[in-house]
Amino acid sequence: MELSDEQIDYIQKDINYRGIVLEDLEEELLDHVCTLVEERMSSGERFIDAYDAVIQSFGSDQEIQQVQNQTLILSNNNAKIMFRNYFKIAIRSLSKHKFYSFINVAGLAVGLACCMLIALFVGDELSYDSHHEHKDRIYRVVRHGSFNGNEFHFSVNPAPLASALVEELPEVEKAVRFRSRGTYLVTTDAMTESFKENRLIFSDPDFFQIFSVPLIEGSPETALKDPMSIAISKAMASKYFGQEDPMGKTLTLDGDEEYHVTAVYEDMPTNSHLQFDFLMSMSSLEESKNTEWLSNNFFTYFLLKEGTDAKVFEQKLNDMTERHLEPEIMAYIGKSLEEFKEAGNYVVFNIQPLQDVYLYSNFIFDIGPTGDITYVYLFAAVAIFILVIACINFMNLSTARSSNRAKEVGVRKVLGSFRSHLIKQFLLETILLCLVAFVIAIALASMAIPFFNDLAGKSIEIPLGSPIFYGVIFLCALFIGLLAGVYPAFFLSAFKPINVLKGKLALGTGSSLIRSGLVIFQFFISILLIIATATVYQQLNFIQNKKLGFAKDQVLIIGDAYMLNEKIDPFKKEIEQLPQITSASLSGYLPVHGYNRSDISFWEDGQEPSQNNMVNMQIWRVDEDYISTLGMELIDGRNFNEELASDSNAIILNEAAFRAYGFKKSSDNHGLLTFHFDGETGVVSKDVYDKYNVIGVVRDFHFESMKEDISPVGLSLGRNTSVISVKFATEDIQNVLASVEDTWKKFAPELPFNYSFLDSDFGTMYKTEKRVATVFTVFSGLAVFIGCLGLFALAAFMAEQRTKEIGIRKVLGASVGGIVFMLSKEFSKLIIVAFVIAVPLAWWASSQWLSNYSYKVEIGLGLYLVAGLIAFVIAWLTVGYQSVKAARSNPVNSLRNE
Incomplete structure (x- = not known):
């Protein structure tokens, strides 16, 4: 009773x-x-x-x-004696069940190795710019605004802003500007060749007093004070001067600019968004004296005084900038600042903390490489998912094996073991497994780190020599052991000895439901990762195959063309005569990142400039071969003709610009006006206008990332000698390179031949997305593998538990196929449930990520169905092997003991 x-x-x-x-x-x-x-x-x-x-x-x-x-x-x-006993029993239990122990250790080790690599990646991303002594007080100024319906977001600012910060705002201790002018060819008097360098920038003198970049030689106060002075990194000092003392020596840039070395500094760490080997004095640059507040060419950083409220300061900053902007707005468009704002326009200056620059910047043009906090969160989530899947494997196998250990629990309780003893025993087994898994994980991560660095574009190292690292590893093993083992330990130790020994143990619906729930969660994560990976790849494929408005394939870009000086035109003509070459164009304005840009406001001829008729537009200086070389489509009007003197003021608009001005046909003799701009000094004249005559319309082409809408662009006939674009019509790329390089050496034997391909430069714009896709693929695959590893062991155990049932069914005439279906259908239901749960979340996550792109792929239902099918097939193959093995076993072996 x-x-x-x-x-x-x-x-x-x-x-x-x-x-x-x-x-x-x-x-x-x-x-x-x-x-x-x-x-x-x-x-x-x-x-x-x-x-x-x-x-x-x-x-x-x-x-x-x-x-x-x-x-x-x-x-x-007896605590010590008991612990030794627990340890011995744990070793015996694990060695007795080698297959399940191997599955647990393998799953945990792979999962932990993945987590370790991702944790190192996330830690590196979050550590950017944390080495500066005053990191909490260093900010930079960024601008956001809208003019005549065109929004802009700049990380660059007016030249006079830095001095105004120090002179007008007492909260600012020091300020420094940076100005990039692209790449330079660098050499010394003692060298016979030049090297192309791209890590150069102009800087104000206070750089070394704001940023913690240690000086090896030179004074932080005077290193960048005088014109034509330059500070170089330790690596560049060794490259250009070897063992000699570089102080006072001369570096020649682009053949005619001589800079004197005034300081040598330690190489900037890799986790810094400032990555420069040459710092040139700002006073060397005529443009730095520009007083225009509507210009935007200088990165501006500053050091706030201790205790300053950043939000209050930001408001004071905007009050100051508005005082300077208002006279210029009035001079250019004849409106007061209040009228400017009432028309829906605005300009806001924000301050960005130094440690936010790398991960929280999304500007078209920036001072250095930037990351994305979204991807940090995504990778961290993947690491957690993988770890959770590995822990679920352990919990599933432990609870599934509970019937095998039920009698052990019952006997030990009868012999005097308390529940706390059993809990300690089972937790010790789990922690022991985790420690073994961590040792293997460290070995796996050490072997994988070179490949991971190549994959992620990092130079991360595992701190194997740090005692703190091993302390953290031990604590993590302890934590994960407790996390993964706490439920099985409490579940197994709760068995009632009287029920166990009477054979009345019901493993229960509760255990089965929890186990099923964990399998569902595993495949929910797996399906989610498969869909996320497929979405990223589809978007990348869309980007690669979308009509760009220009032909990126089979276009060779020859850099440093300006160094040819008067030989540049003969060189261009000679390479055009090569049999593989169809055309060549001389211009540094190309529709990919890293090349020239020039943003100026235009308005229609016959009108006075106002906030209602001015359109912000890129103006690119190109030659008459530009459109044909880049495969652009002229949809109205005509191309440039250098023999027509009137074409010196001609302009060809893209469709976006044509629409912005409300023009109908190019043949209507439309004219555009803009303020005269001096490229050397950066000064815009308020009283002198330049006029352009519209002669044609080119089809819209993408010149920025597809995260951005195509904005207005005007092509004007002009002289820009930065690079030469060469269109070739052959698959023999090596022959093309050899022929062009031979021609280059003929004209400039002392200069290096620097080149790239337009399609490669285009691909560089999406290198972050490509890395994310690759990393997602690798880790998603590993997550699915770990999940399948657990499912494989679970299926083996379930088949073992039903051995006698299978034997009876075979004796009664059941077919192998029927038994396989019977054993697999339970898991199939779980995969379907996981799919149903995963799809809505995957759709939402994919939509959020794709919302960053103005031009994006449409994700159809097919992708979700394929992802579900992949998960279903993987699960069936995993479970099917064990099911077939069990179904084909001889029933005599399973029933002879009955």
């Missing part, structure tokens, strides 16, 4: 009343008392009589309490 819940509750409260408070002793005593009471009640005794008789058999309350005290003393005295 079984006791009711009320009767069991009465017994428990009475035991507590008699002084039993030790949890393990209370549980064992309760279980024992209930069993004895049930036996007496089966003979016809009333509950209360049966209970009193059982309690009296234990003696007085004092005797019961004495048992509790002796238990505590024994437990405390």
Whole structure:
């Protein structure tokens, strides 16, 4: 006769009343008392009589309490002995079940190695610019605004801003400007060749007093003070001067600019967004003296004084800039600042903390390489997912194997083991597994780190020599062991010995439901990662195959063309005569990142400039071969003709510009006006206008990332000698390169031949997305692999548990296919549930990521179905092997003991 819940509750409260408070002793005593009471009640005794008789058999309350005290003393005295015993049993248990132990260790090791690599990546990304002493007080100024419906977001600012910050805002200690002018050819008097360098920048003198870049030689106060002075990194000092002291020596840039070395500094760390080997004095640059507040060519950083409220300061900054902007707005468009704002226009200056620059910047043009906090979150999520899947494997296998360990638990409890002893035992097994897995994970991560660095574009190292690293590893193993083992430990230790030994143990629906839930969660994550990876690849494929408005294939870009000087035109003509070459164009304005840009406001001829008719537009200086060389499509009007003197003021608009001005046909003799701009000084004249005559319209072409809308562009006939674009019509690229290089050496034997391909430069614009796609593919594959590893072991165990059932079914005529279907259908249901749950979240996540692109692929239902099918097939192959193996076994072997 079984006791009711009320009767069991009465017994428990009475035991507590008699002084039993030790949890393990209370549980064992309760279980024992209930069993004895049930036996007496089966003979016809009333509950209360049966209970009193059982309690009296234990003696007085004092005797019961004495048992509790002796238990505590024994437990405390034998802690070390018990631990050794736990350890031995753990080793025996793990070695006895080698297959399941291997699955757990392998899954955990691979998962932990992945987590380790991703953690190092995330840590490196978050560490950018943290090495500067004043990092919490260093900011840079960025601008956001809108003019005549065109929004702009700049990381560059007016030339006079830095001095105004120091002179007009007492909260600012120091300020420094940076100005990039692209690449330079660098050499010394003692060298016979030049080297192309791209890590050069002009800087104000206060650089070394704001940023913590250690000087090896030179003074931080005077290093960049004088015109034509230059500070170089330790690596460049070694490259150009070897063992000689570089101080005071001369570096020649682009053949005619001589800079004197005034300082040598330590190489900038890789986790800095400022990556420069040459710092040239800002006073060397005529443009730095520009006083225009509507210009935008200088990066501006500053150091705030201690205790300054950044938000309050930002408002003061905008008050100051508005005082300077208003006179220029009035001079250019004849409107006050208030009228300018009332028309829907605005200009806002924001301050960006130094440590936010790398991960929280999304500007078309920036001072150095930037990351994306979104991808940091994504990789961290993937690492957590992989770790969770590995932990789920352990929990699934541990609870699934519970029936095999049930009798062990029952016997040990009868022999005096408390539940706490068993919990410690099972947790120790888990932690031991984790420690072994961590050792293997470190080895795997060490082998994989070179490939991961190549994949992620990093130079990360595993800190194997750091004691802190091993301390963290041990704590992580302890934490993960507890995380993965706490449920199985409490689940297994809760078995009632009387039920186990009577054969009445019901592993229960609860265990099965939890196990099923964990499998669903594993494949939910796997399907999510598969869909995310497929989305990224589809977008990249869309970008690569979308019509760009220009032909990026088979275009060779020859750099440093300006160094040819007067030989540049003969060189261009000679390479055009090569049989593989179809055309060549001289211009530094190309529709990919890293080349010239010039943003100026235009308005229609015959009108006065105003906020209503001015359009911000790129103006590119090109030659008459530009459109044909880049495969652009002229949809209206005509191309440039250098023989026509009037074409010196001609302009060809893209469709976006043509629409912005409201023009109908290019033949209507439209004219555009703009303020005269001096490229050397950066000064814009308010009184002198340049006029352009519209002669044609070119089809819209992408010249920035597809995250941006195509904005207005005008092509004007002009002289820009930065690079030469060469269109070739052959698949023999090596022959083309050899022929062009021979021609280059003929004209400039002393200059290096620098080149790239337009399609490669285009691909560089999306290198972050490509890396994300590759990393996602690798880690998604590993996540699925770890999940399948656990599913494989779980399927093997379930087949083992149903061995006799399978034998009986085969004897009764069941086919192999029928048995395979029976064993696999349960897992198939779980995959379907996981798919149904994953699809809505995957759709939302994909939509959020794609929203960053103005031009994006349409994700159809097919992608989700394919992802689900892949997960389904993988699961069936994983489970199917074990199912077929079980179904084909000889029923005699499974039934002979019956």
